[in-house]
Amino acid sequence: MASSSMWSAQENKAFERALAVFDQDTPERWENVARAIGGIRSAQEVKKHYDILVEDIKYIETVI
Numbered sequence: 278m279a280s281s282s283m284w285s286a287q288e289n290k291a292f293e294r295a296l297a298v299f300d301q302d303t304p305e306r307w308e309n310v311a312r313a314i315g316g317i318r319s320a321q322e323v324k325k326h327y328d329i330l331v332e333d334i335k336y337i338e339t340v341i
Contacts, residue, residue, distance in 0.1 A: 284326065288314055292326065 284292070295313035299306045307320035307327075314323070 284318075288317060291315065292323070296327070 291314040292310065295310040298313065299309045303309060305320075307324045310327075311318050311320045311323045318326070
């Protein structure tokens with residue numbers, strides 16, 4: 278499995294597309310997203326990446 282640190286632009290694009298397909302009501306959402314980006318990342322890494330994205334968005338919204 279890839280390191281949980283840096284995500285390539287290609288991984289991020291696949292991640293964004295997968296989030297649009299597998300919404301919060303999807304059973305086994307993170308496993309599905311991980312498979313959709315090619316199985317390069319684990320479900321746990323995908324969830325962590327999502328959590329970081331949410332925190333970044335919250336920060337941006339407080340700065341604006």
